[in-house]
Structures are given as C-alpha cells and as structure tokens.
Amino acid sequence: MSATVINGKDLAQELRNNMKEEVSELKEKGIIPHLTVILVGDNPASKSYVNGKKKASEETGIVSDIIELPVSTTEEELLNLIKELNQDVSVHGILVQLPLPEHIKEEHIIETIIPSKDVDGFHPINIGRMMTGNDSLLPCTPYGIVTMLKSRNITIQGKHAVVIGRSNIVGKPVGQLLLNENATVTYCHSKTRNLKEHTTRADILIVAIGIPNVINRDHLKQDAVVIDVGINRTDNGSLTGDVDFESAKSKASYITPVPRGVGPMTIAMLLKNTIKAAKGLSIN
Numbered sequence: 572m573s574a575t576v577i578n579g580k581d582l583a584q585e586l587r588n589n590m591k592e593e594v595s596e597l598k599e600k601g602i603i604p605h606l607t608v609i610l611v612g613d614n615p616a617s618k619s620y621v622n623g624k625k626k627a628s629e630e631t632g633i634v635s636d637i638i639e640l641p642v643s644t645t646e647e648e649l650l651n652l653i654k655e656l657n658q659d660v661s662v663h664g665i666l667v668q669l670p671l672p673e674h675i676k677e678e679h680i681i682e683t684i685i686p687s688k689d690v691d692g693f694h695p696i697n698i699g700r701m702m703t704g705n706d707s708l709l710p711c712t713p714y715g716i717v718t719m720l721k722s723r724n725i726t727i728q729g730k731h732a733v734v735i736g737r738s739n740i741v742g743k744p745v746g747q748l749l750l751n752e753n754a755t756v757t758y759c760h761s762k763t764r765n766l767k768e769h770t771t772r773a774d775i776l777i778v779a780i781g782i783p784n785v786i787n788r789d790h791l792k793q794d795a796v797v798i799d800v801g802i803n804r805t806d807n808g809s810l811t812g813d814v815d816f817e818s819a820k821s822k823a824s825y826i827t828p829v830p831r832g833v834g835p836m837t838i839a840m841l842l843k844n845t846i847k848a849a850k851g852l853s854i855n
C-alpha cells in the first residue's frame with residue numbers, strides 16, 4: 572500500500588475559489604479587503620514568496636500592495652511605517668516578510684502591528700488567544716496544516732501528534748492547534764534523545780526541521796499521517812522537504828508533498844485571515 576497524497580496546491584485553489592465569492596459579497600457592502608506586505612532588503616527567495624502572495628490575493632479580489640524598502644531601513648523607520656498602516660482604515664492586513672535584516676529586531680516589529688491587522692498571527696496577543704482557545708487570527712502554516720487534515724476527514728481527537736521543530740511560527744503553534752483539536756501532543760527538537768522512539772509512536776507526524784530528507788519510513792508507525800513543512804532549496808534550484816517522500820509514502824496513510832503541499836496552504840490561510848480582518852473592521 573502507498574499513502575494518499577494530500578495536494579495542498581489543489582486544495583488552496585479550491586479555497587481561493589470559495590474566497591472569491593466571499594470577497595465579492597464584501598465588496599457589495601463597500602468593503603474591499605486589502606493586504607499590505609512589507610519587504611525589507613532584496614533577498615531573492617523573499618521576493619519570490621511575496622510575489623506569490625500578491626498573485627494569490629489578486630486572484631480572489633483582495634487588493635494587495637508590496638512596499639519594498641532598502642536593506643538600510645532603520646528599525647525606527649519600519650516601526651513608523653507600521654504605525655501609519657495601523658491607523659489606515661483602508662488597510663486590513665499587514666505582513667512584514669521575515670527574516671528581517673540583522674539590525675531590526677523581529678519581536679519589536681511583530682509587537683507593533685495592531686493585533687486586528689496581524690494576518691500572520693504572530694503577535695503575542697493572537698498567540699495568547701490561540702492558547703486559551705479564543706477567537707484570533709491564527710498563524711498561517713499551522714492553520715493550513717489543520718485545514719489539510721480536516722479536508723481529508725482525518726480524525727485529530729485522541730490521536731498522538733508528534734511535532735518535530737519548535738519555532739515560533741510553525742512548531743510551537745501547530746502543536747497548540749492540534750491540542751485545541753484534542754490530540755495528545757509531543758514536541759521533539761534538536762535536543763531530543765532517541766528521536767525515533769517518539770516518531771514511531773506518532774499517528775500524525777508534523778515535520779518542521781529544515782534539513783532535507785532526514786525523515787524516512789524507519790521513523791514512522793505503519794499508516795501514520797505525515798505532514799512535511801520543510802522547504803529546502805537544493806543545489807540544482809529545486810525544492811525538497813524534510814521528509815524522504817518516496818520512502819515515507821510506502822508506509823504512511825496520508826502524506827503531503829513538497830512543493831505543492833503545505834506552502835500553498837500557508838498563502839491560502841493568509842488570504843482567509845485578511846478577509847477575516849476586513850470583516851472585523853466592518854463592525855468596529
């Protein structure tokens with residue numbers, strides 16, 4: 572038996588088609604969902620991600636603009652721009668592309684974005700609301716992962732979910748969201764001993780390490796669900812995940828590919844958050 576592949580690209584397309592209708596309904600009420608993306612410096616990978624976000628936004632009718640700033644931009648200048656956008660009622664979502672240049676402290680930036688426009692879901696207020704199970708803007712990659720599982724009616728409640736990786740943007744919040752869905756959650760990370768002892772007990776394995784192809788069938792329980800969050804650029808310029816896809820596919824029940832897996836879902840959830848933020852402002 573070979574695993575069913577969950578194609579995030581197709582699912583993201585389906586979600587965008589549904590969002591198109593939602594956006595046109597909002598437009599009839601005079602609300603034009605608007606996302607502003609800020610890109611500091613000229614990292615080519617960041618540029619290509621930001622362009623992907625703009626293209627996906629426009630497909631759904633969301634207005635999207637990219638503010639490109641030189642690498643020499645000071646933290647104060649960036650904070651002032653964010654404060655202006657916080658006040659601008661025509662802007663519903665603000666996203667500052669990460670990573671930022673060394674001289675700008677990411678937490679200062681994230682904490683300055685008003686939580687109601689924090690469409691990345693990175694602000695401590697949104698993280699806190701997520702932890703307490705209250706309504707919030709959810710971090711896009713974890714939100715996309717849970718949406719992928721639900722799209723295939725994969726039961727989360729009572730399952731053992733093992734998360735490898737503990738970053739603030741993926742590992743930690745995806746474990747929290749799975750806990751909110753009543754999974755039993757184990758976190759593994761670079762200091763974890765005997766990784767395989769943990770991973771082979773996973774019904775759902777979330778891999779967010781950032782090392783190409785380190786997880787294979789030997790790490791898996793038979794029929795595990797494997798979600799690969801890794802985006803690694805190989806020497807020949809192609810993308811590969813953290814999971815050895817062919818090996819894991821021969822033992823898993825469901826698996827996500829890279830590319831066309833979690834990445835496109837992250838962007839779809841960003842659009843969902845932007846629509847949610849636009850709706851929120853309409854009642855203020």
Ligand SMILES: Nc1nc(=O)c2c([nH]1)NC[C@@H]1CN(c3ccc(C(=O)N[C@@H](CCC(=O)O)C(=O)O)cc3)C=[N+]21
Pocket residue numbers: 580619620623666667668669670691711802810829830831832833834835836837838
């Ligand atoms: N404030 C902020 N928010 C982010 O959400 C954010 C960020 N900074 N910095 C960088 C990471 C990375 N990220 C990706 C999103 C989509 C794909 C994606 O759609 N990938 C396609 C392939 C794209 C390609 O070929 O390059 C795929 O996996 O199929 C990848 C990566 C969002 N990030």
